Amino acid sequence: MVAYTIKPFSLINFVGPVAGISTAILLVWGNFALLSVLASSLLILLLFNWYGELDFNLAIVILIYLAALLQSFWAKQLTYKLINKQKWVASRSTLISFMMKIGPLVGLVAAVCGIIVAILDNNTFNTSLGYAFFRGWSTSVLVSVFAIPSLLFIVGKQNLNVSKRVFVIVSSVLGCIAIGLLFLISQQQQQHIRNDLYKKSLYELNHALVKEISDITAKIKAMTAYFNSSVEVNLIEFTNYANEIYQADSSVKFFQWSPVVSIKEKLAFEQYAKIQLGIEYSVIASDVELHVEQNDFTPFTPVLYIYPEQYNDSYYGIDLYANNAITNTITLSLNQQEPIASAPFSLNQKNELAPHVMLTHPVNNRRALNTFGEMKSSSGEIAVGFLSAAVDLETFVNKLINSTSSKNISMNIIDVTSGERYLIYGDKLDVQNRLEDVEVINFFGRKWQLQIIEKSTWLSQNKSWQTWVMLFGGVIGGFVFQLLILMMAAYSIELSYKVAEKTRELIKANELSEKENLSKAHFLQMLTIELSVPIKLAERLIHNQHVDIGYKKLQQFSDVTEQLKHILTSVSDLSTLESRNNKLDNQVFDFSYFLNQIENKYQEKALVASNKIKFLFDCELPNFVEADQTRLEKLLLVLQENILKLFLGSDVQMSIKAHYHKDFATLFFTCSALTPNTNMPVTSWLKKDIANFSTSMALATELVHILKGNIKLILVPTGDIVMTISLPIGTHFQESGLNKIDEMNVIPLNHKAKVLLIEEPLSTNFETTPLLLGLDYQVEIIDDVSELSYAIHNLNSSIIIIDNVTSKPYVSEIEASLNKMNEEDAPKVIGIYRGIEYRQLSSSFKNIMSDCLLYPISAESLQSVLAKVTPK
Secondary structure, three states, rough: HHHHHHOOOOHHHHHHHHHHHHHHHHHOOOOHHHHHHHHHHHHHHHHHHHOOOOOOOHHHHHHHHHHHHHHHHHHHHHHHHHHHHHHHHHOOOHHHHHHHHHEEEEEEEEHHHHHHHHHHHOOOOOOHHHHHHHHHHHHHHHHHHHHHHHHHHHOOOOOHHHHHHHOOOOOOOOHHHHHHHHHHHHHHHHHHHHHHHHHHHHHHHHHHHHHHHHHHHHHHHHHHHHHOOOOOOOOOHHHHHHHHHHOOOOOOEEEEEEOEEOOHHHHHHHHHHHHHHHOOOEEEHHHHHHOHHHHHHHEEEOEEEEEEEOOOOHHOEHHHHHHHHHHHHHHHHHHEEEEEEEOOOOOOOOOOOEEEEEEEEEOOOOOOOOEEEEEEOOOOOOOOOOOOOOOOOOHHHHHHHHHOOOOOOEEEEEOOOOOEEEEOOOOOOOHHHHHEEEEEEOOEEEEEEEEEEOOOOOOOOOOHHHHHHHHHHHHHHHHHHHHHHHHHHHHHHHHHHHHHHHHHHHHHHHHHHHHHHHHHHHHHHHHHHHOOOOHHHHHHHHHOOOOOOOOHHHHHHHHHHHHHHHHHHHHHHHHHHHOOOOOOOOOEEEHHHOOOOOOOEEEEEEEEOOEEEEEEEEEEEEEEEEOOOHHHHHHHHHHHHHHHHOOOOOOOEEEEEEEEOOOOOEEEEEEEEEEOOOHHHHHHHOOOOOOOOHHHHHHHHHHHHHHHOOOEEEEEOOOOEEEHHHHHHHHOOOOOOOOOHHHHHOOOOOOOOEEEEOOOOOOOOOHHHHHHHOOOOOOEEEEEHHHHHHHHHHHHOOOOEEOOOOOOHHHHHHHHHOOOOOOOOOOOOEEEOOOOHHHOOOOHHEEEEOEEEOOOOOHHHHHHHHHHHOOO
């Protein structure tokens, strides 16, 4: 389509696209499809040519099709091993090799064909063969590299997923359109320059034409005026005056003075001419005129004076009125009293290829001496002679053409005065692929049609550097663009192969690791069995009343035994975890009953401890949850001893709260000292890995990870250290008809400031909530966009915290809900974001925030911001 729209129309524009498309069809669909397409397209072209819609040379079209077949089969021979199963895009090196073969390499066939088509289409070797070569090559390369990969991603077995293939195809189409439009725009720009240059030449030619006609008119008028103002003009006076006017490079070759001579004065005139010229002189007239009766007036207009005389003395005595080409001119000039041009003729019969146009102007000076007759017009005008000038058409046209600065035009002259067309100068011009202009001018009473065309076709003209830059830049840029797009696809496939290979290696390594872990587990189990034997022996000794052992020794022995049993239990649990038996056994159970049982067990073990753990249950805790009850119970029981040791010297409060999300809830276990002091062991573990505190703590940490939770120590703004354990659990509501919004409505408000925390669904940010709870704020969490508007308008929150919310629907709903509220009733809004996400937010959304914190946040920075906006 782009090739067809490029003007001027030329078959050279079709060589590359036809070759590229043919190559694509053959590589994708095979030989039969290509032959079918070429045959059908040729038949369509013949039908268009038959009905006159297109005019083209059938032989050149067949040549283009044969070149396309040659290029297509060559490309198939080079790439048939790579096409199967998309091996051409299996790696980046293979892709580069494939692209070079289907593009620059096989495109040489289209390039050579372009040269041949340029010669045949223009019927000359005088054409820009280099431009034709690169034109055919570049268009073939571009069509091939864009069409072939796109079609291969559509047809056949695919190794790339649909989204990536769509991306490559869409990018290729857009790139192809962009390159095509660039070529079209560049061609149009060059054609504008070409048209401007041609129009400039037309303007210069027209200016030169007007000037030349004006000069000729001025010279004839000057000579005529001289004769009209003189009583008598002798040869010397004529020669001197004509010498002042005559210019050697002018199209006027000579001036002539031809007096009117009657038959009666013929002999007297000849005697007068002999005296004036000093040569033998006689009137040269036709035989018909010489035998006319004396009483009939048939005047002569013989040439008396001529300038320059050199090479023109043969014209002396010639009767102009006797020349059929000039007779009508003399009559018209006498009637109109203006210079009139004759039809082209040759005064010299020996050189008929040098036509002249004779311009005649009557001289009506009746006061002149030595007049030998007069000629009267139908209107009563009288002429005693005629001043004439011979205009050489070849010189006239050459002056016009040479007046153009670029000299890029050719022309011919056709006389259309009589209504018929007579070619009077030049040859029939070939207007194919050339700019043409036709003008009709009035040349001294005659109508001349000037046909002006470019001297050479567009293809034969010299190309500017912009054209060459666009040609090479377009093909290189298009090739590199498509190559980069395909390199991404090749890299993706290559990476998939490597990932698959690495995955297989990891699976093998995992199998070996599992074998090693099983061996370790067996070892730990054997260690447990071996250690249990002396423990049982020691227990029998303790309970044997016949053995006389002191009570203190016995108590120490009992404590050591208990510690050893605890170690063995932890080692056994670790061996279980090491054996990779980490699949969660999630079941629905009564969470309230479960917590009561845990609290009872804590109280039983606390009887012998120096400090105690007190529970604080939130009223929003679910009654039923879905989780791995066994592991959760083991985790809480293992934590008891470690919590008591970490917070040694103070009783501990464990608060349990639930934060609801869309499909699940998060349990927060927050442990804090009731009477904190700096001597507690927990202060030294704030910046250490808590898992290294003890063997049982390592077991607890591993259980938290298995349950997909998190455990850490946090320093709150008051200076105290708290331990937080967050665990995701499945919620299981009974058929009570209450949803989450209903539960929010029945929660009683307390004296604490209420904070509405808005976060993304499935958010993994667990830093904000513990800090807010530690700062004694009541926190409501919203992570569902459908609940957002209700929560903002009806929960009466004093502060709204937006925790790294970036999804556009969520951001738009927050902004819309807050904009609906009055400024007096609207709560203060604080944002907590990571730097890159905050920079991507819109200005309008940033404006609704009173302040914003950037991760990572500390308790001090959060407390400082909250203090500014918390109602007094």
